[in-house]
Amino acid sequence: MKIASWNVNSVRARRERLFRWLATHEADVVCLQELKTTEADFPFDDLRAAGYHAVIHGQKTYNGVAILSRVEATDVERGFGDGGVDTQSRLIAARVAGVRVASVYVPNGQEVGSEKWGYKLAWLGCLRSWLDARCSPGEPLVLCGDFNVAPEARDVYDAAAWESTVLFHPDARSALERVRSWGFTDTLRIHHQEAGLYSWWDYRMLAFPKDNGLRIDHILASEPMARRCTAASIDRQERKGQLPSDHAPVLSEFRDA
DNA sequence: ATGGTTGCTTAGCAA
Numbered sequence: 396m397k398i399a400s401w402n403v404n405s406v407r408a409r410r411e412r413l414f415r416w417l418a419t420h421e422a423d424v425v426c427l428q429e430l431k432t433t434e435a436d437f438p439f440d441d442l443r444a445a446g447y448h449a450v451i452h453g454q455k456t457y458n459g460v461a462i463l464s465r466v467e468a469t470d471v472e473r474g475f476g477d478g479g480v481d482t483q484s485r486l487i488a489a490r491v492a493g494v495r496v497a498s499v500y501v502p503n504g505q506e507v508g509s510e511k512w513g514y515k516l517a518w519l520g521c522l523r524s525w526l527d528a529r530c531s532p533g534e535p536l537v538l539c540g541d542f543n544v545a546p547e548a549r550d551v552y553d554a555a556a557w558e559s560t561v562l563f564h565p566d567a568r569s570a571l572e573r574v575r576s577w578g579f580t581d582t583l584r585i586h587h588q589e590a591g592l593y594s595w596w597d598y599r600m601l602a603f604p605k606d607n608g609l610r611i612d613h614i615l616a617s618e619p620m621a622r623r624c625t626a627a628s629i630d631r632q633e634r635k636g637q638l639p640s641d642h643a644p645v646l647s648e649f650r651d652a
Numbered sequence: 653a654t655g656g657t658t659g660c661t662t663a664g665c666a667a
Contacts (some may be wrong), residue, residue, distance in 0.1 A: 405659055406667080429667090431660070457658055503667060511666095543667095598667085599656035641658075641667080 396413070396431035396494065396651070398452045400539035400614055401633075401644035402428040402595075405515055406459075407436060409640055416633060417445055420444040421515045422646065423465050426498030426539040430459030437461070454484035461497045464491045485518070486525070493652070494620065495530070499540035504561035509530050512561060515543070523577060534579030536617040537651070541595075541642060543611050544571040546581065549590035550610035562609055577600070579615035582647040603634055615648040623649040 399422040403409040406427065417425065425447070430437065433453040435543025442449050442463060451461040452473040462468055474481055487499040499522065504515035530536055544567045548554035557563035564584035575581065583592065602608065616624055626648040633641045 408659060429659095450653085457666075505666075597656085598658055638658080 396423045396492065396649045397644045398426070398496070398537055398539065398614060398649065399644050400426040400428070400498065400541075400612055402500070402541040402572035402612060402640060404640040404642065405431040406438070406461075407432055407437070408638070410438060411601055412633070414441065414445060416630075416644065417463075419449065420644075420646070421503055423472070424494075424496055425463040426496065427461040428459075428498060428500035428541045429464065430454070430461055432459060434600060439495050442544055450489055452484040452487040457621075458484045460484060460487045460500050462487055462489050462491070462496055464489075464496075464500050466492045468496075470495075472529070474515075475521055476529070477521075479567060481518075481521070486522070493535065494649075495534060495536040495637065496512045497538045497540070499538065499542070499543060501543045503543050505595070507559065507561055507564050507566075514562065516566060516570050519544075519567075519574060523574050526574070526577045530617075533619065534616055534617060537647075538574075538579060538586055538615040539613070539621055539645075541612050542571055542574075543608045544568060546575075546613075547572060547610050550589070550592070552607045552609065555602045557609065562637065575615060578617055580618070580621035580624075582614045582616050582621065582624045583610070583629070583645065585621065585624050586627045592643055593631075593643075596634060598641050612642055612645045614645055616647070616649075622650055623652065625650050
């Protein structure tokens, strides 16, 4: 099973690129983030024609997450399901061919110390609570998405400079580690140890040509899935050319149970 | 050096 995760930064703006990418990579499951649209404007019909079912937790203008799958998903959950205060569409989970898949868009946090920063750290705490309450480390589970946090210095082009920002601040890294330590393995690091593997580059300041990137998109696997992980990669190619997303897709492959 | 770019929505915000 080939599983991908991609922050498309508007599914409408990325429509052509998305369909071209799906046809090229033939993933079994694709988690999307930052749809920036509701179900009304989501291309369900064209995706069906391309061979994908889709379940989405949409939102107008901001956020929005989806799971595309060759096999139809069941047991769909939208949000933390706690009847709580979270009005932003940042989590969808479902079962696909015996594997539980979650697509998350963690808040960016904007500026350390801001209200949005507090929301980011609280949201990551809610994600850990959701895992504790609704999931088991012993089940086949993959948690995919834009976490808006780079785990380690080797995931950041200039760690010292980025440590004071929301994407690599020690408090953000601690909050991410608290999620990971629930029982996940970072699948990219099963297969690749080198520094400089990035999934996001700022649109500004020639960040991509200079390779000033960070690895903030992750496919985390529970132990039963980590054992089955045979490959992991980042599709840096997709960041090139005219009007790309600012994120590259990340991919991991899993052998059958 | 608070710049620079993209998307949504239409002047300003979010990333």
